[in-house]
Amino acid sequence: MSGQPPRWGPIRSILALSPLLIGAPLFALRQHYTLPEPLTALYNPTTKQPQLSEARILSHAKYLSEDIGYRIVGTKEHALGDEWMIQQAKELDDVCTRAKERSPERKLECEWWWQQGSGSHRFDMMNKRLYKTYVNLTNVVFRLSDGTPEGKQDAVLVNAHVDSTLPSPGAADDALPVGVMLECARVLIETDDWEPTYAIVFLFNNAEESLQDGSHLFSTQHAIANTVRAVINLEAAGTKGPELLFQATSEQMIEAYSHVPRPFGTVLANDIFSSGILLSDTDFRQFEQYLNVTGLDMAVVGNSYLYHMRKDLVENIEPGVAQHMAENTMALLQHLSSPASPLHSLASGYVKPRTVFFSHLGTFFLYSYATARVMYAGVFVASLLLALRIKGGARGVRPLARGIGAVAGGFLGALVGANVVAAVMQRVLGKGMSWFSWEPACLGLYGPAALTGALVSQYLIGHVPEHTVMTSMLLLQSFAALAIQLLGIGSAVMFFLTSAPLLLALVLDTLKITRTGDGVSLWTYALAQLTPLLTGTQIVATVLDVFVPLTGRIGGDAPGEHIIATIVAATGAYTIPMALPFMHRFGTRVSSRVVVILSVITALSMALFAMRAPFDRLHQKRMFVIHMENVTSAEQHLHIAAADAAPGFDTLVHSMAEQFDAHGKPPTSRQLSDWDSEWDVLYPFSAFLSPYMIDMPVDEQYDGEPSAAAGKFVAISTTNDVVDKEKGTRSFTLVVHHPGIIWTAVAFDAHVLKWTLDDNPPDEYARHHIKEASFYGNDRWSVDLVVKYPSPISSEIPENIKIDFVGIKEQSMWPGKKAEKQFGGSAMRTFEALDAWLDEQTVGTVDAMLIGCVGGIALL
Incomplete structure (x- = not known):
């Protein structure tokens, strides 16, 4: 009999640590979000x-x-x-x-x-x-x-x-x-x-x-x-x-x-x-x-x-x-x-x-990169010496290697576990972005999955003593802090903030100051986990505040589900690093039970999130709608797009087509390129969009209103137009006249040698985009150009330049011009009906940008 007190089991140990595990994040969140009294x-x-x-x-x-x-x-x-x-x-x-x-x-x-x-x-x-x-x-x-x-x-x-x-x-x-x-x-x-x-x-x-x-x-x-x-x-x-x-x-x-x-x-x-x-x-x-x-x-x-x-x-x-x-x-x-x-x-x-800076619980810290290198090197050297001393010098290298494998495997396992669930939610169940309406919600979906993946990875490594896992983690974190800082990246401080308290905790444990029995003391876990909990909670809150809403505007092709899953896994591993050695503390039998429990929780979480709608009235889906009047063809269309990968958009657009398409036909799917000008008022953000097109009828009042199809809004012309056959060039002033139209955009293909936009046009035949924004009432702008033609010029009149143009009707933006809707023409009549229809169909979960545009083609 050793006379040592018996080691507590996992449940009792977690209960003992629960004041820290619950209190530290709550305290950090309170400090993080506290605002002054207005x-x-x-x-x-x-x-x-x-x-x-x-x-x-x-x-x-x-x-x-x-x-x-x-x-x-x-x-x-x-x-x-x-x-x-x-x-x-x-x-x-x-x-x-x-x-x-x-x-x-x-x-x-x-x-x-x-x-x-x-x-x-x-x-x-x-x-x-x-x-x-x-x-x-x-x-x-x-x-x-x-x-x-x-x-x-x-x-x-x-x-x-x-x-x-x-x-x-x-x-x-x-x-x-x-x-x-x-x-x-x-x-x-x-x-x-x-x-x-x-x-x-x-x-x-x-x-x-x-x-x-x-x-x-x-x-x-x-x-x-x-x-x-x-x-x-x-x-x-x-x-x-x-x-x-x-x-x-x-x-x-x-x-x-x-x-x-x-x-x-x-x-x-x-x-x-x-x-x-x-x-x-x-x-x-x-x-x-x-x-x-x-x-x-x-x-x-x-x-x-x-x-x-x-x-x-x-x-x-x-x-x-x-x-x-x-x-x-x-x-x-x-x-x-x-x-x-x-x-x-x-x-x-x-x-x-070359300054490291960060605010922590309301206090601001800053120090130079030189100081950081000294500090981080000191922690790494001390960590290395401590590890070698604890593990008996060179004889401890092999156990440490297994420990490093366990830590690295745990991190990779967390990433895999979370992303497997992301793939199932997105591709199998078709329930992507179900966490969107509340930033922390994704923790409930991907947190258990990440922890499950981390623990499953340990079966490939086998059992490693908890002290070895903690020591290996210390080595990895202190090395990461030093290596990243040597690359000139100040964010290395994040690893310093976790490795320094872990070093202190292991030193105290080695000196048996915190140890009350065999193995690693729970006090060691508490000391090692406190700073990561406080720091990680603040990082998690900030990162999720930025990235979760961001997935609603990064485009349907962006892997938003996997981005959030990866963020949860990575920040979770940073915030609770002691979870891995804690599981090794109790052996594979307990770990297996925990994996089963976590797998059940993950499955239940997936089922619950599959029943959640991504959007609500305060966390809406963004929809972009352009009512386009084509000057060249006299046609009218609705161009509709979203900027997220949430399910249901296709169904909504098909329902919209049934209601608003001139012939009741399904919407036409579009794939935008630099040569599709309908969305050029939003270029280059339009690259995020995968839009649809709906044919619009010309309403009864269209013929009698000053419409774009009547040619009264945009005129593209040239002045000072001179062709130099010897040099193979054409010099001219491109003039855009746009009464009542704002945010005009033109796009054309040419080899521009010189223009008044800057001193460095591309020295090649290329696609050019020029966008305009002017003060209210200014309806004309121009740019001088010299373009190159193939040499020699084979005819008296060289090939025309095709100009794609588009602009926004100043009085056709809903709801910005709602009070003056009678002046907005057919676009505003359409928007009034469409906005009401969307609100009813989606129960207010869609916020649509509704703008009336004119566009067409000019040959110069």
Whole structure:
């Protein structure tokens, strides 16, 4: 008899660990999602000092998104948003005048500009080459400085966009950040003892959703653009939770972010965004490309189901979201305008980030890559020495190899288990995306499957002592931290945060400080599991908040089911790494029983999720519908598409065809290429779509209305058309005249030698796409081209260039123009009936973007 207390069984052991297993995630989630108390008063009732008011911010957002409405570039509402923005600048200027009257000696100057200009820029996206052109777009610019030339020489730019996109009123995206900026400017001006050492430039840009035209206009044409040294870009892809720092491009700006009161961001998010995995972009691109500046990109990302949807309304913005963004933004502006600001040093260039940073339970940590390499190397060396000492030197290599195989096999098994279930749900049962309407739901479907796969994999390895598994896990994690960091990837910190506490736990266990019997103590498990639970829970929450709603807009061909299954398996393995040695603690007999239980749970979970509908009224399916009037053929069609792989879309479209097709025929399936122009107003996002087409009847009122088929909307022509037979070239100005039409797009095939879009057209015969966005009332744009012909030219008149063109009727967008539906023609009459039909048929689970377009072909 050894006299040691008997080892507890699995159930009793789990019960003993349950306070940790339940309490740590709950605590982490509470810290993760906690928002500040919203403030309503403009002034602190005790100190009488100005304060940031969420109520004021949301009133701005509500006016823009609901009183004005859908501020799509080129519409009347977009012009109204511009007028309102000018009025806000004037009011801030008045506030500034009164502040100066109160404190005449105060060093404060307020200036504002209404910028208007035209331009063009190349905008590559999704591996597609695209050119943008715009006419008379506007920005409102407001600057705070101390009034001296020195104080204006170096500035921080804070940016948000006033416009919204096609199917959305844009309360969060981006009226909320507009309100945040206005409120920060007011509070700074009214704080009598605040004086800026460095200037702050507030840019309210008017054309982000049309592919960042407003930020391009400011960056390339505004007189004070060359004073900008750093940028803070404010965005929103959701309506809930804290705003996430997802891009930081210099060490100086990461250090500046450390001064915010409620940090929320990690180098992991920065690395994911920089990798291009997320096909998303912001105005930040234009500032980087044309101003060569550093900065911070911050966005609200929780509940991104409403991103670019009709329900992006103030009523759906969570209380505290505006307060959180405003307080962090204010702290950044105060620091960057203070004497401690790094702005002056950024004038001579900035250091690209070689900084590890992360927020953990509300505390912000940052340190250099050099420090990280030392720390991670120290943990790895200590882990290696500990492993060799525990396993008896070289004699322990073989057991450790088996342990490493067990850990690696467990991770791969988790991936396989989750993805097998994903394949069954998607391809066998036809019940994909059943978890969509609640971000954590996928944990219930793929969590048991991943754990089952991890345990099944252990049968290939055989039994390995739990201590060996833990030691092998320590070696793998510490090695991963060091190796990934040596590659210059700051996200290696995620493995450091799990290996360091595991090292400590094993050291204490080896010294028998935590051990009360044979084998590994439960205290060792608790110490080793605490940090992964806290860190992993925060990672799981953030990643699922981003990626689950994202599957609703990444295209029907994307493997959304497998993406989510893989995320659950990988983040689950990170969050509960001690599950594997814990199972080896009790041998194969217990593991077999657990596998059976988990298999039953997985099967039951699949059955339950197979009965779930992916969408509901607050988590809707996105549908894209274009009513196309073809100028060339005088035909009308409905083009219908979705951007997800959820089941049921085909059935819905066939039902729609029965109701709306001119001849009651089934819809025609389409496969889009760069030579299909019907969807070019959404190019290159249209590459995500696999649309259908329905023939539409020409309604009784069509002949009497000013329709596209009557040729009254779009005219494509050339001027200055000259053919040089010797050089084999044709020079001309392409002119697009589009009264009443916005967001025009043209596409053509040619070998362009020179044009006014940029200095670097492709040196080959290629397909070219040019998209336009202009201010309301501007109905003409042009581009000069020189194209190459085959040499020699064989006829007096060379071959014509075929131009595919398309545009959106400014008065034919539902529901944005619902109040003026009588002016929208046949498209709006169709949309009114179709929208009501969709709501009835789908019980409100579909949000359709309904736009009326005209298009056709011109030979030049």
